[in-house]
Amino acid sequence: xxxxxxxxxxxxxxxxxxxxxxxxxxIPEIARLANGLEIWAYNLPGQxxxxxxxxxxxxxxxxxxxxxxxxxxALRTSDEGSHDHPGPRLAxxxxxxxxxxxxxxxxxxxxxSLDAPTTRIQTALDLFREILTTPExxxxxxxxxxxxxxxxxxxxxxxxxATANRSTRQLMWGREQRRGRPxxxxxxxLHRITRDDLAAxxxxxxxxxxxxxxxxxxxxxxxxxxxxxxxxxxxxxxxxVTTAEVPTALPAAGAGVVHLVDRPEAVQVDLRxxxxxxxxxxxxxxALQLAGxxxxxxxxxxxxxxxxxxxxxxxxxxxxxxxxSSSSRWQVSTSVRTEVAADALAETIPLLDLGSxxxxxxxxxxxxxxxxxxAPLRYETASAxxxxxxxxxTDGLDVDWINRYFARMSATDPDEATAVFSRxxxxxxxxxxxxxxxEALRPALEARGFTVLPHRADD
Amino acid sequence: MASSGLHYDLIDHTLDNGLRVVVxxxxxxxxxxxxxxxxVGSRDEVAQRTGFAHLFEHLMFQGTWTGVGVxxxxxxxxxxxxGANATTSFxxxxxxxxxxxxxxxxxxxxxxxxxxxxxxxxxxxxTQREVVxxxxxxxxxxxxxxxxxxxxxxLAFGADHPYGHTPIGSMADLDSADxxxxxxxxxxxxxxxxAVLVLAGQITADEALTRAQHHFGAIPARQRPTRATMGLxxxxxxxxRHVVHRDVPRDTVHLxxxxxxxxxxxxxxxxVALGLLSGGQSARLHQRLVRELEVAEGVSxxxxxxxxxxxxxxVSARVRPESSPAQVRDLLLAEIVALxxxxxxxxxxDRADAQTEREWLEELATxxxxxxxxxxxxxxxxxxxxxxxxxxxxxxxTADDVSRALGTHLAPxxxxxxxxxxxxxxxxxxxxxxxx
Numbered sequence: 001x002x003x004x005x006x007x008x009x010x011x012x013x014x015x016x017x018x019x020x021x022x023x024x025x026x027i028p029e030i031a032r033l034a035n036g037l038e039i040w041a042y043n044l045p046g047q048x049x050x051x052x053x054x055x056x057x058x059x060x061x062x063x064x065x066x067x068x069x070x071x072x073x074a075l076r077t078s079d080e081g082s083h084d085h086p087g088p089r090l091a092x093x094x095x096x097x098x099x100x101x102x103x104x105x106x107x108x109x110x111x112x113s114l115d116a117p118t119t120r121i122q123t124a125l126d127l128f129r130e131i132l133t134t135p136e137x138x139x140x141x142x143x144x145x146x147x148x149x150x151x152x153x154x155x156x157x158x159x160x161x162a163t164a165n166r167s168t169r170q171l172m173w174g175r176e177q178r179r180g181r182p183x184x185x186x187x188x189x190l191h192r193i194t195r196d197d198l199a200a201x202x203x204x205x206x207x208x209x210x211x212x213x214x215x216x217x218x219x220x221x222x223x224x225x226x227x228x229x230x231x232x233x234x235x236x237x238x239x240x241v242t243t244a245e246v247p248t249a250l251p252a253a254g255a256g257v258v259h260l261v262d263r264p265e266a267v268q269v270d271l272r273x274x275x276x277x278x279x280x281x282x283x284x285x286x287a288l289q290l291a292g293x294x295x296x297x298x299x300x301x302x303x304x305x306x307x308x309x310x311x312x313x314x315x316x317x318x319x320x321x322x323x324x325s326s327s328s329r330w331q332v333s334t335s336v337r338t339e340v341a342a343d344a345l346a347e348t349i350p351l352l353d354l355g356s357x358x359x360x361x362x363x364x365x366x367x368x369x370x371x372x373x374x375a376p377l378r379y380e381t382a383s384a385x386x387x388x389x390x391x392x393x394t395d396g397l398d399v400d401w402i403n404r405y406f407a408r409m410s411a412t413d414p415d416e417a418t419a420v421f422s423r424x425x426x427x428x429x430x431x432x433x434x435x436x437x438x439e440a441l442r443p444a445l446e447a448r449g450f451t452v453l454p455h456r457a458d459d
Numbered sequence: 460m461a462s463s464g465l466h467y468d469l470i471d472h473t474l475d476n477g478l479r480v481v482v483x484x485x486x487x488x489x490x491x492x493x494x495x496x497x498x499v500g501s502r503d504e505v506a507q508r509t510g511f512a513h514l515f516e517h518l519m520f521q522g523t524w525t526g527v528g529v530x531x532x533x534x535x536x537x538x539x540x541x542g543a544n545a546t547t548s549f550x551x552x553x554x555x556x557x558x559x560x561x562x563x564x565x566x567x568x569x570x571x572x573x574x575x576x577x578x579x580x581x582x583x584x585x586t587q588r589e590v591v592x593x594x595x596x597x598x599x600x601x602x603x604x605x606x607x608x609x610x611x612x613x614l615a616f617g618a619d620h621p622y623g624h625t626p627i628g629s630m631a632d633l634d635s636a637d638x639x640x641x642x643x644x645x646x647x648x649x650x651x652x653x654a655v656l657v658l659a660g661q662i663t664a665d666e667a668l669t670r671a672q673h674h675f676g677a678i679p680a681r682q683r684p685t686r687a688t689m690g691l692x693x694x695x696x697x698x699x700r701h702v703v704h705r706d707v708p709r710d711t712v713h714l715x716x717x718x719x720x721x722x723x724x725x726x727x728x729x730x731v732a733l734g735l736l737s738g739g740q741s742a743r744l745h746q747r748l749v750r751e752l753e754v755a756e757g758v759s760x761x762x763x764x765x766x767x768x769x770x771x772x773x774v775s776a777r778v779r780p781e782s783s784p785a786q787v788r789d790l791l792l793a794e795i796v797a798l799x800x801x802x803x804x805x806x807x808x809d810r811a812d813a814q815t816e817r818e819w820l821e822e823l824a825t826x827x828x829x830x831x832x833x834x835x836x837x838x839x840x841x842x843x844x845x846x847x848x849x850x851x852x853x854x855x856x857t858a859d860d861v862s863r864a865l866g867t868h869l870a871p872x873x874x875x876x877x878x879x880x881x882x883x884x885x886x887x888x889x890x891x892x893x894x895x
């Protein structure tokens with residue numbers, strides 16, 4: 001056969017797309033146990049692995065300043081042995097139950113997750129209770145996890161992207177606020193943590209009255225399962241510490257200023273532009289998210305089409321916005337070769353200004369498809385449902401919030417999306433960080449009129 | 460004791476032009492996954508053209524002679540509320556979309572256009588070449604330890620072996636690719652008989668086959684291209700040790716053995732053995748080196764998953780500053796020998812089974828991943844239904860199988876060691892390149 005090498009009509013007309021049926025995020029069964037533990041349960045037929053997230057309201061600002069990182073150590077040592085299953089017996093028992101236990105530290109909460117097949121979930125939940133209530137806190141485990149955390153700090157120092165993210169945090173929140181300091185602590189604070197500190201921190205913060213469980217999978221009585229496993233988790237008599245820092249963003253330097261971190265050996269420059277975002281309680285959040293997809297969240301978004309597909313400057317550039325209870329932020333992230341880094345920044349900044357080129361109907365419709373129409377595909381598994389629901393629950397929102405959010409999004413027009421984006425992403429509110437070889441970057445940036453401020457990214 | 464009893468309906472049909480179509484109807488799924496594997500990967504690249512299969516994967520998103528615009532393939536799928544992507548490995552290139560049922564026709568139509576009428580011009584070749592070079596910098600060159608796999612494959616196979624370079628290729632070769640190469644590569648490898656299409660999700664078998672026939676059936680047949688025979692590695696590194704120094708925070712030790720390719724010989728027993736060594740917190744290497752002796756920050760053990768001729772098994776450890784690469788290497792080998800000699804306990808095997816079952820269930824829970832898994836079995840073994848036996852086959856691996864596989868393939872005297880050392884840790888010259 002002869003290859004096709006000139007324009008021709010396709011064998012069949014391009015098919016039209018049949019609109020998907022409206023879809024609603026499932027509504028969970030809810031219970032609150034006598035010990036204060038809240039449960040959201042999603043019975044999902046066909047999901048043979050049960051997913052569970054437990055979040056504890058532990059804002060890192062409650063850590064003693066000299067012991068920062070203790071919440072991280074409490075989490076990382078939590079499955080290193082329990083009263084009934086000391087040392088490695090605990091991991092062995094969990095793995096024999098087909099379970100996977102994991103955890104995540106957020107500035108505003110601590111998350112523990114458990115996945116296990118429906119056939120073995122009861123055993124797994126019994127072990128989960130041991131993790132939560134009777135961790136062994138062996139000094140050797142603490143010491144090892146401190147060493148591993150120090151190694152992690154060194155690995156992060158050696159990474160360009162991690163250095164860019166660290167710098168953004170420092171510049172946005174400052175070192176005087178907990179939010180601006182490393183969530184996992186520093187060498188200085190980690191070395192001070194003793195086994196007794198750890199046990200005391202755990203006893204006062206891992207408690208059912210500041211915790212909630214979101215669980216999903218193919219099981220008719222998920223509430224019963226959780227109640228049986230965690231119903232006798234004792235609520236301490238002392239009240240929980242609930243006062244958390246509400247961080248205030250430092251004044252941004254604005255779009256004309258680049259905070260430059262010197263990484264002389266880098267073969268690529270990591271670029272971040274960020275600012276303060278909107279919380280889930282903000283009624284403008286849906287409009288901001290839609291605009292964010294059009295600007296930098298899809299393959300042919302304004303940023304990716306220009307910087308990647310037209311110019312070939314980068315493997316990808318994206319705009320993201322992360323809502324959080326008190327430190328929401330938006331960010332543009334990319335990596336570009338050094339020779340074009342200043343040009344890339346000069347190309348990016350005008351694309352964040354929607355005033356001169358408002359979003360179109362087509363852009364907002366496409367963004368809506370990517371955020372709303374895609375929902376049934378995005379939430380196909382138990383763990384995806386749990387991940388989203390846990391984020392909502394931890395923010396103190398109600399079970400139907402996500403459906404109202406989708407409905408608001410469906411009703412948002414391009415004018416509104418443009419206006420909200422323009423209100424949030426202003427030139428004055430932008431904080432720009434570049435990590436790369438300063439010797440080459442500084443003159444290139446200054447030649448394009450940027451003010452360059454050196455930044456040291458050490459915590 | 461794999462208890463899940465999962466069984467997928469699989470309908471297997473080959474169109475007259477040679478395109479094989481496998482369907483997994485799943486009415487409970489919210490969407491449909493479209494998954495195409497072309498039998499071409501970095502192993503099919505010729506000298507001075509490394510990275511070409513992957514560069515070409517990018518070009519497959521640059522439009523067609525039949526009216527699909529630059530970047531439109533992916534953007535159009537996203538605009539329906541779906542997702543699309545592609546990846547290139549040593550052995551194959553895959554392209555996939557996951558869409559709502561009402562967008563399935565569009566996804567199939569777009570794939571059919573680029574199977575037959577891809578259009579690449581100098582401008583988008585030049586642009587995507589730069590994009591791929593940025594991808595290489597971002598994922599490898601600008602990352603600590605980023606050249607590890609490039610080193611491992613070139614050392615273990617020899618640079619001229621088909622597996623002797625990684626899919627990302629070299630900057631020089633990417634620079635030298637021209638438009639004629641692109642057209643020739645497309646004409647040679649991209650045709651119905653060199654592809655397998657899997658459809659999984661909310662669609663009946665009849666409907667899926669009808670639609671596949673409609674969109675792909677008229678694409679002219681071409682003889683399936685033959686692939687080069689995969690020889691043994693060009694080098695014999697048994698017992699050798701190679702040392703490199705890099706600006707990284709920690710020393711890392713890699714132990715490498717050539718092993719039988721995936722889906723052959725002892726590969727299941729080896730997979731189980733490597734899982735017993737490093738899968739999870741209770742696995743032997745983590746318990747011994749990370750937890751008890753505290754000489755390593757982390758350990759891993761796996762194979763590269765290569766399917767032709769020779770695969771590589773790789774056991775790696777990040778060395779704690781108080782310890783030494785030599786000590787860690789000896790301890791890793793001692794644990795491997797111990798497992799080979801004593802064999803795993805029943806409890807260890809049961810634990811591995813339970814973990815494998817959950818991982819398998821999670822892996823197959825999305826239609827996107829399931830379609831790709833089905834395509835792997837189909838494209839690599841020719842038998843999609845093997846997916847329904849895989850758990851039971853893993854579960855049937857015995858302690859003796861594990862011992863035999865380790866004893867045969869991971870013998871300490873056969874190991875090739877790559878010491879990836881911090882710049883501040885120069886070994887005495889006499890230890891560099893030391894041979895057995």
